[in-house]
Amino acid sequence: MYILGVQPYTKFTGCPLSPLLFNLSIEPLAAALRMDPRIRGITRGNTIHKCSLYADDLLLYITDPEASIPLALDLIGSFGRLSRYRLNLAKSTLFPVNSLAKEANYSAFQFRLEHSSSTDLGIQITDTYQDLFKQNFTPLLEKTKSDLARWSVLPISLAGRVNTIKMVVLPRFMYLFQMIPLFLPKTFFTQLDGLISSYIWDKKVPRIRKSLLQCSKSEGAANIVKLSTWMRANVISNFSFLSQSNFTVASAIMVYVKYETKDFGEGFLCLKKCLHNTHS
Template identity: 30%
Template sequence: MYARSTARVKVNGMLSETFDLKRGTKQGDPLSAQIFAICIEPLAEKIRNNLKIKGVSVQEDEHKLALYADDIIVYITDIKQTLPALLEEINKYGEISGYKLNHNKTEAMEIGENLENDFKKQFKLKWTRDKVRYLGIKIPNNLENLYQYNYGELLNTIRQDLTRWKIVPLTLFEKVRIIKMNILPRYIFLFQNLPIHIKEKSFKLWESQLRNFLWDGNKPRVKMKVLQDNKEKGGLSLPNLKNYFFATHVRTMLVWFNEQKNPKWKQIELKLWHCRHL
């Protein structure tokens, strides 16, 4: 799978002699994630097959966990029986692999069930009834707060960043680059991973925030639509957030209608809506 791998070290612009890599992989090597996925799968299988660990049932299917590299989210019911069994499986796996829970980052959220404090104290977890964070997305106990915890907090963070950048003397071109390289990726991340309905007033608020940054709070000298045009048309290719929002949703719809792709989230949605095809 991985043989005769070599590397060189660059120090002060000088490259060392080539040497063999006896263990591990190079930084950024795609094989690294694949190897980790293979190594973590035995733990996932143990959790799936353990009858004491009760997951969430959607019709006849039971769902217990989702994995992304070393980030694992587990959704369980019958907590008093399930949680001890779950942690036992993780500890057994850790004794062999060295993989252990990071208790400073491991969060547990109660949904509907009120657990006694004495029960919670048995486990070194960060208990919350409000929200948990997984892969950069804040998942609230109440789904009505999904927008506020993600887009609302992002809006506040960007507002603080733009306020700091106002101190720096920047040209209009430089401000557009900042929006493209720093602001836009943060919105796209949420557009792609949190495909929820966004009201028109939110887009207007975001655009107003960017307009204020571009013109230092003064009256705009060029309309946003002109700035959003291609450079060939006299614009600066300023990102149109609404267009990016719709584009990412179309991408999600392509997965919905592609019967050859069947990720777990799609299976769950189809079950919940009692349909076989879209």
């Protein structure tokens, strides 16, 4: 609809073009944030990270917050006056990560201040690397245990239980594997496999080995994904951004092999050393 030759700002509700148009319209803001030298981002290797976009979610990475935040807000405000894009400060959070950032004064900003962790797209971002597992994977494991206990009393067939795992449980963990590339301990997968097996077989003795259930449908099996393999694949795939650095494919394979041979500690130290060489 056009009135006096002026194009409306929005499409009708449910229009499939709406998210695509929004993605196109938000890119100039991201480009302006990245190109402004006064807004200081986080440097890793040869790359300066300033912002990440996903749908209408905007995540800023800022150093020198007392100087950079007002500049970023002013730029976002200028963009909003042209596009009617508004930043909801009441729902926005500010999460200082290191000790220097936590000592800064944020009383002039309307953001909700987070201290030990912050949630973004369902992921708990913690101020320490060691807490990522405890804040993300442990709660999901407990939720899965609770859900499977409730569903186990329902009259669901064997095929229905397998499909429940494939359509509901597995995507939850795959999302975390993709968003948080961590090498998880094998005790985690042992516990998860036990929950899945108990649910599929209705707390009875399994009649088919787990390895057979994980075979493809062309082989007459259920094609249940092996989560530990998915975890390792996602972790190694995230190393592609280090392709021009000291971290090589051979290093990734070394980490994988050491993990497979149950030498998890040595594999983790190898990974840590490679990442340290990359960022130094």
